[in-house]
Amino acid sequence: MRIVKQNRFKNLSELHKEWTEAGVKASRATTHRRMVVLQLRHQRYMTALLSSTTILLLLFFQNSVLVFTYGSYGFVSERSPCACHICVADRGNSNWFSEQYDPNVPILLNSVNSVLSTNVSRWWKVRNITLFPLFPDKEHYSDAGPDRCRTCAVVGNSGNLLGSNYGPLIDFHDFVMRINKGPTEGYEKDVGSKTTHRIVYPESAMDLDNSTHLVLLPVKILDIQWLVSAFTTKNITQTYTKVPSTIKANKDKVMILHPEFIRYVYDNWTEGHGLYPSTGFLTLIFALHVCDEVNMFGFENETINRLQQENKILIHKGWT
Template sequence: MTTLLKRFHYITALLSSSAILLFLYFQNSEVVLKYSYYSFVSERAQRTSHICLEDRGNSSWFSERYKPTVPILLNSTNSELHPNISSWWKELQDVPNVSNYTEVVDQLFSLFPDKEHYSDAGPDRCRTCAVVGNSGNLLGSNYGQQIDSNDFVIRINKGPTEDYEKDVGNKTTHRILYPESAVDLDDNTHLVLLPIKVLDLQWLISAFTTKNITQTYTKVPSTIKASKDKVMILHPEFIRYVHDNWAEGHGRYPSTGFLTLIFALHICDKVKVFGFGATSDRNWHHYYDETLTLFEYGSHGGDFENKTINQLHQENKILMYKGLT
């Protein structure tokens, strides 16, 4: 009887110990599983964030050129130009400057929005942008839906959408232009003026008021259909920054397409680029006409700009869609 009692106590103690060990094991496993799960979620969140928000600091080549503090858009609080910027900008003008810049700016911001734009940047923002150039390589590309799926679709100069929707889409949130390339816009599109001269600012005022400016160095439209509340103006200092930092002084000033791309890098978290570069036969012409462009010559350093755009793609700062090249 004593022996049976001892065996009973032994078995009871063994079972109790086993139960405790099993309890501790499963508790520990639960902690490990929970830790693994949250680690997975954290990693997934980081990967998702990285997909949208490009790391501006993981490329020394990019970091040397990208200046996050540069004023992008002109407003009344940043309109006073540094003498170096002012003298460089005025040298670009092909027509004599007979107007007082300060007076023009005062009039400008009595008519158009005078506020900070796109100051909502942060780790939680995920703004995707399509920059749509005018290259003939867009023809037959079927990029239309991909372009329109982005938050912002930024078009350049006169590039049309009508009759080309399948390849270029039909959504436009911003169009960057200057007086000589002006076209009518719908009420949902931001007019982003690229001012190469004080007269460009005066033309913008005139187009919405007196409509008396019809000539710069060539004939320009006296008015434009666009929403006055959506007008924005690129800052002369931003133009100089793109010329110095990104074009490295090639050409007199950057092309509209190149400026647009760098503009997108500053206001977007993910930049996709369509319609840049040559066609499959190595020609440079627009998708809407066959006028050849000698991009290596003229006022812009086209060849260097093209190399810089390709470098941005290689550095994973933009995603290039090269169409039918």
């Protein structure tokens, strides 16, 4: 009986040992299966992460190409029209702008383009006048290209620039265009002191320093007659109101907006509203044609706001 009991205990001991060994083996198998599952999950996670990273890198470099090509507006061109970050002459990124903007319209009058078409002549009511023995006879601003970045500030006469501290920013531009008699003296901190172009008509003319371009806006034949007289005979003192008989300005820097350009602005940009485009608005469109980057200071209207929406200009409103 004792032997039987010992055998029974022995069998129980062996059975327990077998169970223990089987449990260890099962545990090892379970652990192995878990490790395999974890490895598969890790591989899937790394694959997904790698794919996502690849996509993000592709998007990043794609956007970088777009940024370095035309800002961040998503239009890639093999040859940029200028060296600026954004080029106003690029008509590919705005259907609306492309419909309005004509890069071939004559901007400034010279002897070559002074013979007007019948339609323009009828609209402007002009007759031939001898101008160019007196004033520069050349094609201005024909140097546009991928290596040029000409920045321009168009400064209005609004009082909302007072206290703006825009003066240094305005003077930093290559060209600073001012309108009519817009003052600078005493307001340099807000409107700057630099003036490269002053766009006037006879009734708004003022004396200029030797480095500033006088850009005449001729809306009637008498305006050109006055310009010639102001530098020669000085005998015109009246249009529809009193005008200066002479003006202090550098005649070698005199420019005359082309009548066809004025009509183009009237037809394309104002859609025939009013008798003539305003001096400020003509100055803006003039800037769009001779500059690569345009910033507006001190005034706005519906079309100007649209130009900003189309990323063609940047408006600096000052205090409103």
